[in-house]
Amino acid sequence: MPPQREWLETDYYQVLGVSPTASDKEISRAYRRLAKQYHPDVHPGNEEKFKEITAAYDVLGDPQKRKEYDEVRRLGASGLGGLGGFGRPGGGTFRVGDLGDLGDLSDLLGGLGSVFGGGRRRRAGPQRGADLEAELHLSFEDAVRGVTAPVHLVSEAACETCGGSGAAPGSHSVSCPQCHGKGVLDENQGLFSLSRICPRCNGKGTVVEKPCPTCRGTGTTRRSREVKVRIPPGVEEGQRIRVKGRGAPGRGTAPPGDLYVTVHVAPHRLFGRRGRHLTLAVPVTFAEAALGATITVPTLDGNVTVRIPPGTQSGQTFRVRGRGVPATGREPAGDLLVTVEVQVPRHLTPEERAAIEAYAKASTGNVRQHLGTVA
Structure with a gap:
């Protein structure tokens, strides 16, 4: 389906579940949420839905494409760019006599050179790779200290035989x-000519003489791969780590997408977390x-002693500085917060009972x- 017709027939904002006035960040958040929900690696059988979501984000996630898409939708709604093209059944009515009221037509169309015929066409060309999602499970100690951990993925990757x-x-x-290298084919509609992506080269303008036998000319293969992810000290449950450039490969010379790793931290049998x-x-x-007493308490890096002053109450907390999450370039080291719990013995020996x-x-x-007298 030519892009201009698909843009007119498909409401990409509805696909992503956002308002036409949504900000770029809102669109990105909606795409990541839906991509995780419908990714075929996680939920097989959602391939078509995932393609639809990706197609919507390819347009709305690009400010220039989004501007052109909005203009095409606006013109289509007003009858200038009907679904069937100018003058076709089912399309909008456009009269040549109306040209006198339009002024400079190229000013009206603005940046729509990639949709309507004319000198300002843009090929589909290289396209940035998709972002990928992964999960990583860490021990409590690794999350506190920081670690470089492997993440295993099954995804599209640049073909090793042809290098992509x-x-x-x-x-x-x-x-x-x-298409003679243009990446698009012109469709003569009389007064105007519309363009569509060349089906032979998929808009790239080039084809290979002999397709790679491994990837059959696509430049990518689906395989397992391992990505080393650097986890900073103090990462918390549910935190997402972005690994730039380790997502799906881009088309042609376009850069790859990013990898977003969601971290899950196992609980510790002794220690808890409160920030750092x-x-x-x-x-x-x-x-x-x-x-009063001097007691020995454990830390993640060995034992330390803590002085308990006379008259300490149950629930009182003492601070051992520098024994929490290690310092990083931007954050100081955290502390160990020791809360004492006074234990009441359940069973007493005769000597203990006599002493008490x-x-x-x-x-x-x-x-x-302080409670006063109770009647």
């Missing part, structure tokens, strides 16, 4: 004989809390005095 050119070794690309700080709950005895009873007799304080 699509041509068999020893052969090369030549000018397309159907680590948390740790440590039990202490009544005697240690009342009299003696303490109770000697105690003169009333811990409930």
